[in-house]
Amino acid sequence: MLVGNKTDLSDKRQVSTEEGERKAKELNVMFIETSAKAGYNVKQLFRRVAAALPGMESPENKKIDTVDLRPNPPPQDAPQDQEGGGCIC
Template identity: 45%
Template sequence: MAGVAWHYVLKFIITGDAAVGKSSLLVRLTDQRFLANPDPTLGVEFGSKLITIPEENKVVKLQCWDTAGTESFRSITRSYYRGAAGCLLVYDVTSRQSFINVRSWLQDVREHADPHLTCILVGNKIDLCADDAGAAAAAGGGPRRKREVSTDEGELWAKEEGLLFVEASAKSGENVEEAFECATRNILEKVRRGVFDDDRSPGVKLSKPSSGVALNEDIRGSCC
């Protein structure tokens, strides 16, 4: 891979209700830190991360758009669905309502995004659950909450809808990179099968940047 900074650029969107931890997942991915009290996302925030998929011998640049979870910004965030190759559909495992609402978010994604988009359902905040004592301890303690969505329930619904699935903690970092890597592997598999045309699909781009681009590049910004 000498002289190659990255092989593909993949566009991801992160969607779901407000306060499920979308911004915290993005910050954990790009900055390896936790936002204890993040400000509500107004419109869209952007982050970039380079990841390596060893078995593919590929370096992939993820361009991630964190969309606002409030209804007032829904028309704005829908425009970011277009051209996305991957989507993190996020709910809070301690909030059944956020899990119920992912059905509406998934409908939005399917109406406005590429039909071949790879979607992974992410149950966030497992560190808060009383029955996840190990995860909570690893995350440094903090208030416990009752789990309202079981792992089995989330996994079953994801299977029924043809989604990938993982539970994660933006606080501890558990399974955050794994969620993006899992979706990335699925997208690359689709590229190999010709589902995504890497020359014409907006969410998947072959990239041949100069060798001077650093491999640990992380970027965050905001829009609106």
């Protein structure tokens, strides 16, 4: 991904949009212009990168798998700490 940042500073531009697109095509990568300060295209940048990851598809085409990260309760016979709470690991 080739990113042109600071689009909010158009009066100080050093690389044109056309130059950026041409270089991205030459490198066979995606191109996007952003402004982190103004929040312009930042979410779109990350969405495009994520969508391009191997095995990723758009949410409309694939159910998103989730993982339950809540800890399992300790077994009834698990050792207790001195205050009577959970694991003493």
